[in-house]
Amino acid sequence: MKGKGSRNKAPLQNSGKLSAWSSFWRFPIVWMIAGAVGILLIDAFFRQLTERVEGIASLILTLIMGFLAILVYKLTMTRLARRSAPEISGQRAGMEAVRGILTGTVFIAGSAVMITALGGYSFQWASSADTSSVLASSLGAALGAAIVEELMFRGLLFQVLVKMGGSSLALAVTSLFFGAAHLGNPGATWWSAFAIVLEAGVLLGAAFLWRRNLWFAMGLHFAWNAVEGLLGLPVSGHSAAGLFTVKANGDALLTGGSFGLEGSIVPVVVSLLISVPMLIAAARNRRVEAGNGNLLVSK
Numbered sequence: 073m074k075g076k077g078s079r080n081k082a083p084l085q086n087s088g089k090l091s092a093w094s095s096f097w098r099f100p101i102v103w104m105i106a107g108a109v110g111i112l113l114i115d116a117f118f119r120q121l122t123e124r125v126e127g128i129a130s131l132i133l134t135l136i137m138g139f140l141a142i143l144v145y146k147l148t149m150t151r152l153a154r155r156s157a158p159e160i161s162g163q164r165a166g167m168e169a170v171r172g173i174l175t176g177t178v179f180i181a182g183s184a185v186m187i188t189a190l191g192g193y194s195f196q197w198a199s200s201a202d203t204s205s206v207l208a209s210s211l212g213a214a215l216g217a218a219i220v221e222e223l224m225f226r227g228l229l230f231q232v233l234v235k236m237g238g239s240s241l242a243l244a245v246t247s248l249f250f251g252a253a254h255l256g257n258p259g260a261t262w263w264s265a266f267a268i269v270l271e272a273g274v275l276l277g278a279a280f281l282w283r284r285n286l287w288f289a290m291g292l293h294f295a296w297n298a299v300e301g302l303l304g305l306p307v308s309g310h311s312a313a314g315l316f317t318v319k320a321n322g323d324a325l326l327t328g329g330s331f332g333l334e335g336s337i338v339p340v341v342v343s344l345l346i347s348v349p350m351l352i353a354a355a356r357n358r359r360v361e362a363g364n365g366n367l368l369v370s371k
Contacts, residue, residue, distance in 0.1 A: 097152045100232040107148030127208045134212040138219040165287045172291020180299040183339040192326040195316040210301035218293035226280040247273025257309035259330030271343035278347040281354035306332030
């Protein structure tokens with residue numbers, strides 16, 4: 073017959089095991105990997121489905137994929153990381169997304185206009201293009217990439233790096249990883265990867281630090297890819313059947329070569345002119361919030 077003391081040991085041992093298991097999932101690298109795997113599985117599954125349909129059906133599937141990916145991200149943060157996820161809060165989501173879309177549209181359209189003015193691009197309306205099909209495919213591809221990549225880079229990875237060394241480290245490392253992730257794209261070079269580090273990694277990281285939410289970064293990223301696709305410019309090296317036929321003239325440093333606009337020096341310079349004020353505003357916001365004892369990201 074077991075004594076009273078032995079009966080009390082079992083609950084204590086189980087409690088210890090549960091505590092250790094909970095601590096394991098709260099370890100930043102663990103919940104980051106778990107969240108990333110979940111998001112990538114959803115993306116891969118719906119990518120297979122969208123390749124089998126066209127038009128509005130493909131866009132609807134992409135919207136469903138985005139909703140589920142965001143849900144996985146939120147569950148990862150609240151259930152595994154045991155933290156709130158204000159960066160993906162529904163409050164002001166629409167307003168922030170629209171701001172990001174406007175910023176991205178001005179950035180990419182403005183860069184294309186500058187390159188055209190310098191003689192790098194010439195555009196001609198693609199009269200044979202199916203406008204509705206081009207719109208659906210361009211918007212769907214841009215939306216899927218924006219949601220998944222922002223959840224992965226400015227969401228999971230950024231948050232882990234903030235916990236490890238602060239927002240400056242997070243900005244630097246996520247920017248480098250983002251550039252490296254595009255090295256395998258068609259037409260990629262070491263220069264194009266470096267350009268992506270500055271014009272995409274730094275800009276999107278600055279956007280997140282400034283606005284303190286993923287909606288703005290997603291909107292900016294979405295508009296970036298969508299405008300490129302609709303103009304008929306390669307999106308990070310991937311050819312796009314846009315509404316225009318584009319002819320590139322001159323040096324690849326101006327036109328971006330086969331990698332597309334993102335390999336041009338023009339958007340690199342323009343992005344830095346946008347990123348620097350964002351980073352200054354973000355630093356000012358952090359000082360104010362630190363003084364108030366309310367800080368979302370540190371250092």
